[in-house]
Amino acid sequence: MDTLTEGKYTLNFKVLHKELDQASTMANYIADSAILTKGPDFLTITFMLIDNQTILGFQIDSNGDWVEAINQKVKDEDNRRYELFELNDITELMTARVQYELGYEGRIIKGDEEVRLEFDIENLAPIE
Numbered sequence: 001m002d003t004l005t006e007g008k009y010t011l012n013f014k015v016l017h018k019e020l021d022q023a024s025t026m027a028n029y030i031a032d033s034a035i036l037t038k039g040p041d042f043l044t045i046t047f048m049l050i051d052n053q054t055i056l057g058f059q060i061d062s063n064g065d066w067v068e069a070i071n072q073k074v075k076d077e078d079n080r081r082y083e084l085f086e087l088n089d090i091t092e093l094m095t096a097r098v099q100y101e102l103g104y105e106g107r108i109i110k111g112d113e114e115v116r117l118e119f120d121i122e123n124l125a126p127i128e
């Protein structure tokens, strides 16, 4: 997407299982709308993680490397965390990875799983 005009956009996406054509468990833990910001010489995306305490880490794939957010903001009052990533480009599919930990029936459940993000780039909506 080289033609994107400078500005901020909402970008809807689905969180899909790594291989199967179905929603991932992570779909319940991330807002399905991200904010894409195009600047004069940068492109960033902000995701909202819905459960700051359960989602320990979140990375996106950039040409085979797992990339961490360059900035994070925690909102303790609603247990949310915003994570800002730098992008080279926005493509329809992106691989991401999540680490989670939670208590369940007296045990600690931990996971480190890959998911796919499918962006609806045809329907980017500018934010006023």
Ligand code: HEM
Pocket: 016, 017, 018, 023, 024, 025, 026, 029, 054, 055, 098, 100, 102, 103, 104, 109, 111, 113, 114, 115
């Ligand atoms: C009681 C809570 C949970 C249990 C017992 C649990 C257990 C599991 C198990 C057994 C798998 C399959 C792993 C494998 O095939 O090797 C899995 C996959 C996965 N889990 Fe969890 N999990 C729990 C909570 C969560 C939470 C809170 C998240 C939020 C990020 C999550 C995200 C995932 C993802 C992304 C996968 C890969 C499959 C998919 O995309 O749905 N899980 N989990």
